[in-house]
Structures are given as C-alpha cells and as structure tokens.
Amino acid sequence: MKSSINAKKYLTAVAAVFLLLVTGQILTATSIPQQIEELRIKYERLYHQYTESLKDAKDSTAKALASEVAIAKKRYEEARKALTISDTTKDKFSNAADKVSETVKKVFATGGEETAVTASVEKNLPGYDDQKISIDGNNYCGQFAMTSVMNGMGLSMDGNKAYKDSNPAGIFTAPPTIVEYLNMNGVAASQKHNATISDITRKIDSGLPVVLLMDSGDGTPHWVNIYGYSSDASGKVTSVKMRDSYWGTSKGHEMDIEKFTKLWKSPLGTKLPGSIVTYSNLMIDITGTREAAFSPGLLNFNFNTATEDNIAGGINDVVNGFKRLAPMQLAGGLTKCVLGIPGTVIGLTGKAVSKGGNSLMTWGKEKMSEGGVVNTLLGGGAVVAGGVTKAAGWLAGATGNLLSSVASIAGNATKKLGYVFAR
Numbered sequence: 001m002k003s004s005i006n007a008k009k010y011l012t013a014v015a016a017v018f019l020l021l022v023t024g025q026i027l028t029a030t031s032i033p034q035q036i037e038e039l040r041i042k043y044e045r046l047y048h049q050y051t052e053s054l055k056d057a058k059d060s061t062a063k064a065l066a067s068e069v070a071i072a073k074k075r076y077e078e079a080r081k082a083l084t085i086s087d088t089t090k091d092k093f094s095n096a097a098d099k100v101s102e103t104v105k106k107v108f109a110t111g112g113e114e115t116a117v118t119a120s121v122e123k124n125l126p127g128y129d130d131q132k133i134s135i136d137g138n139n140y141c142g143q144f145a146m147t148s149v150m151n152g153m154g155l156s157m158d159g160n161k162a163y164k165d166s167n168p169a170g171i172f173t174a175p176p177t178i179v180e181y182l183n184m185n186g187v188a189a190s191q192k193h194n195a196t197i198s199d200i201t202r203k204i205d206s207g208l209p210v211v212l213l214m215d216s217g218d219g220t221p222h223w224v225n226i227y228g229y230s231s232d233a234s235g236k237v238t239s240v241k242m243r244d245s246y247w248g249t250s251k252g253h254e255m256d257i258e259k260f261t262k263l264w265k266s267p268l269g270t271k272l273p274g275s276i277v278t279y280s281n282l283m284i285d286i287t288g289t290r291e292a293a294f295s296p297g298l299l300n301f302n303f304n305t306a307t308e309d310n311i312a313g314g315i316n317d318v319v320n321g322f323k324r325l326a327p328m329q330l331a332g333g334l335t336k337c338v339l340g341i342p343g344t345v346i347g348l349t350g351k352a353v354s355k356g357g358n359s360l361m362t363w364g365k366e367k368m369s370e371g372g373v374v375n376t377l378l379g380g381g382a383v384v385a386g387g388v389t390k391a392a393g394w395l396a397g398a399t400g401n402l403l404s405s406v407a408s409i410a411g412n413a414t415k416k417l418g419y420v421f422a423r
Helices: 002-029 032-055 060-081 087-107 141-152 159-166 175-183 197-205 257-265 303-323 327-339 341-369 373-422
Strands: 121-124 187-192 212-217 221-231 237-243 251-255 283-289
Touching: 121 197, 141 159, 141 175, 141 212, 141 221, 141 237, 159 175, 175 187, 175 212, 175 283, 175 303, 197 212, 197 221, 197 237, 197 283, 212 257, 237 257, 251 257, 303 327, 303 341, 303 373, 327 341, 327 373, 341 373
Parallel strands: none
Antiparallel strands: 121 221, 187 283, 212 221, 212 283, 221 237, 237 251
C-alpha cells in the first residue's frame, strides 16, 4: 500500500511539472508579439525617413536609408516567421494540458482513493458497415439480411435477386426458407433454438456473422444480420452491431444489449397469439462457405420449433412456388400444410396449455410468498396444478412437433423432386 501511495505521489508530481512546462510555454508566447512589434516600428520609422529623403532629393541620404530599410524589413519578417507562435500551437499546448489534467483526475481521486479506469472493446467484422443494399418490394428483411451476409463473406449477391428467388410475393420469410436459400447459395447454415449472447460473440470472434429473428418493436418478426459487438472492461457485452432493412439500412446500426436481448427473446411480441409461438432467441448458425447445395435438405427444420417451421415454411413454399411457376415447390408446400394440420393443432394447443401452466405456477409462488395458511394452501395447490398442466402441455407440444417433423420431411422430399426432374 505504501509503495502504491509513493507511486501515486510521483506520478502526480510528474503531471504537475508537465503542466507547469506547458503553462510556461504559453506565457512565454505572450511576450513574442511585443518583440515583433518593436521590429515593425523600427522598420516603419526607417521607411518613413527613406520616403522623406526621396522628396528632398538627397541621393546620398536615400541610399543609406534604403540599405537600413532593407535590413530592418528583413529582420522584422524573419522575427515574425520564426518567433510568432501560431494559434494551432497554442491550441495544442492547451489541449495537452487538458489531457494531462483529465488523466490526473481519472487516475487519482480525492482522498487518496484510486478511480477505476474503464476500457471498452469493439469487435466488428470488416465489409459490412458500408454495404449498399437496395431491394424493391415489401417485407424483405430476410433477403436484406441474407444479402448482407453473403456479400460480407465474399459471395456476390444482389438483393433483388434474393427477393425474387425467396420472397417474390413480399409476404414473410420463414426460418427454413432462410436456411435453405443460404445453403443453396454457398453459405453453410442451420437453425439454433434458444441461442445465447455468447453464441453470437463466439461466431463473430471466429470471423462469421449470424442472422437472428427479433421483434421490430410492435410484435412484427424481423430478420437482422449481426456482425459486431462491444464489451466493457469486465468482458460484459454492452451492444451489438447489425445490418438490416429497418435500423441498419444505409450503414451499421448499434443497439444497446438490454433492448436487443428483449426484442430477440420474443420476436412475435409478448401478447397473444404471438406469445404462444416458441420462437425465442432464434439464430441462423453460419459455419462458413460451402459448395452450393443442388436441392433443399430433407431435415430443414428444428425439432423444438417444428410446428412453427412446418406451417410457416409450407406457406412460403405454396406462395413462392406459385409466383415462381415452380409446381413441385408448390406441391411440397401443400404437402406440409395439409399433413401438418394435426401437428399444428396439437402442437400449438399444447404450447398454449404449457404457457397457462407457467402462469399458474407463477401466481401460486406469489401467493405463497405472501404468507399465511390460506395463501400457502392456495399457492401450493396452484403450483402443483400448474406443474401438471405445464407437463401435459409440453407432452402435447412435443407430439405436435413430431407430427410436424414428418410433414416437413414429406414436403421437402416433394419439393426436392422438382430439382431432380430439372436436371
């Protein structure tokens, strides 16, 4: 502790000396104009005598004065050039003094206590900030995010082409549609359910971006490309950097981590019916470039969200197949929608029941915390009932996901045949 105090005093003394030196330079600079002014007066006096001697036609006097005038002028100009301190230099001295003063305040606090100096770390992947992306259409956030990813990874992609290929009707873009299009255009991608901030930072640290589904602010799901983040001195992430069709249209947009976390957790909002959907912290996991897939994958869905993936992907295939005049894609979409009806009904009902069980358990815990025999009995009963309800809902949801998985595989197989026949 003693050595720390001595070091503090030493550094304080050094800073004080530096400040004195800077101040001395500035004070010295104030005397320079006086020296220059004296030289100027001498030069002007001699020049006046010279002009007067010319009027009197005294050639000898004029010659002598002309020489003195020339010498005086030269000394004046040299002094002004060499000795005058510029405003820029004065500003530099002043800024230097301010910086030293600020540093002293940060490193040494009053009362002898040291003030912690915080530092932040910013990690942004190159090639994303200044991308120029223009898409003509509606609801093209998915295509904007995919275009940003592909161009940033060195795979040339036009936004309008991505839009025409994967969302020509301008409706919405399902997670399986995003995964399929990336894989068929040279980007290895898959869905990750309930991802974390650490999953994002690990990807960016490895040199890869991620595509996420989040709430745009009013319960409307929105795709974004995350390519950077900032963290404080303790390593805690404080913000993320994104390119998207809402916030980051013309350049990268930085979003506070608290706001981002909230919007990412519930991409369809927290109100019914969006809150029933189990998409939460959904991330399109990108593992690098690959040889472009010739046809869609059969298992292009996540089991935890298979009910949502099947119905959303099925609608995409029906509409896109119709707009693109792709009959097998249309047929595949119809297969998903028709075969997926039982899974959708059972799955969404189960998820709604499970959500109700959660709410009942939360209410029961709150009643028990209030104390008293009645509250304890009511709360305990609610917790038990809620737990049973939640379990029943989970089982129904899992059953729905299983049935929806079968429907997705059948639909993807039908769509895949269209690519086989096209060869």
